Amino acid sequence: MAESPHLLHRLYEIQQKHRYIPDESIGEVADQFGLPISQVRAVVDFYAFFYTSPRGDYHILFSNCTSCGYQARGVDLLQLLSQQLGVSINQTRADGRVSVHETSCIGLCDHGASLLINGIPLVRLDPAGIWQMVGLIESGKPLTEWPQAWFHIDNTLHKRGLLLETDLSPGEGLQALLARGWEEILAEIVQSKLRGRGGAGFNTGLKWRLCKEAVAEARYVVCNADEGEPGTFKDRMLLQQYADTLFEGMTICARVIGAREGYVYLRGEYRYLLPHLQTILARRRQTGLLGKSILAKTGFDFDIEIVVGAGAYICGEESALIESLEGKPGIPRSRPPFPVTQGYLGQPTVVNNVETFIAAAHIAYKGGAWFSSVGTVESAGSKLLSISGDCAAPGIYEYPFGVTLQQILQDCGADNVQAVQVGGPSGTLIDQSAFHRRIGFEDVSTGGSLMVFSDQRDVLDIIYQFAAFFAHESCGFCTPCRVGTTLLKQNLYKIVTNQGTRYDMAELQHTSELVRRYSHCGLGHTAANPILDGLQSFPQFFERRLIQRDFSPHFNLDAALEEARRMTQRDDVDAHLEQDIE
């Protein structure tokens, strides 16, 4: 498949040249792609990694992930960096030398405090490193002359299981496919009971079959490599070390459903992996594992293109991802219809994540029984976990489904744990009385993130950071989520800053339930999870910050009326309101 210019990639090119996307370029791009200017502008405005004002020669995106510890040991490294560089957070310095912006998790939680500088990850930050970095920036040193250890990513794989113990050789899964035929391979996938590894757990064999059976002009295979759930980084490792097996799984899927084109939607934060992935794709084309007549089989044509996202967490939701692939803002579609019958370009599309395709490739070669011999009744096989936070050995662990949280905490060297957040902010916050619970679709489901919080952490601060994350990442399409997530953040802020009352606790509960119930997509349905879990399992963290009055307004009523007083030129005593209402 010839690499076609994708709208997002064209915008990246322009941005690379100008350090932002100038207004006049929007019209040029609209002409080039035959799109209305309003659509291109909407795309630029939607994605956090497209800028309409210039960024610095050194453009820094500092991860504010709860797990990475950028505020550890009493020093806020982001504040320190911005102070030393003399630039406010989320601003470009007047001389254009540097810009410092805050961003959500960049998938490096096993490397401590981290940032992206001109798209390249820089890890294990500490105050001394920040000082040194400031000096290098001020002297204009190119990144190639910076200490290279800062850019080294380890991929700390602590525990291998079913999938990672022995990798496939390129082509092994495909040879099994051609030897046995797609019907038998689909039967193996069904027998394996493989379920999607993104968290929702839809049956993979069923998804592939539904796609195959849908009437269509074309079918598509899409890999969701947009792992944006804070605390998740296992796909980073899989993409670096197991990309061949991923592409093999996608190609097997293509043969089963009858697709000729596939896409990997790579999260913008992992853009630095693109050259590596392109190299593997090129090698597969050269060796007959991709392209026309794969393994010399006439009519077996399939190729893969990589599309890089642009910093929108919501694009991890499959219909939003498809919108983004089509060059639009990543706003989730109404479902049904589901992508399996009307997905990319309105055609049947299988969307699975990186881990699922890798599992499928193994199943094609080793069989469904091999896979389902591990795990539990509802959750066959293994699960890769990204473990981070307060533990001695953060990194990637592969466990059979059914493992207890207690076992995981013991393995990663976590002591004095008061809580774990499983499945990222949208997942489940669990207190120590429930560490007997098990990872699996029938108990604690997860896309792969597990954050550990010791008794030195304030759980309410963590919940507030999660609420801020959702308020920031809400795509804004539907009111319950757009307004509700902001209200939740504001309400929590009031409590965190010791201004809350019991009334605010009740409001939190009420608003959480509204957001969960009436939002349009999964982001909204799960955005209040940490608050509801916190109110249930950790009420003491809320209560100890409450003031004792029954009611206190969200904002300063008297100050809000200042403009009215100015307009009426009335500022006597009677024109003021009591601020505190008992």
Ligand code: SF4
């Ligand atoms: Fe967008 Fe939130 Fe509504 Fe989903 S729930 S469509 S993220 S506003």
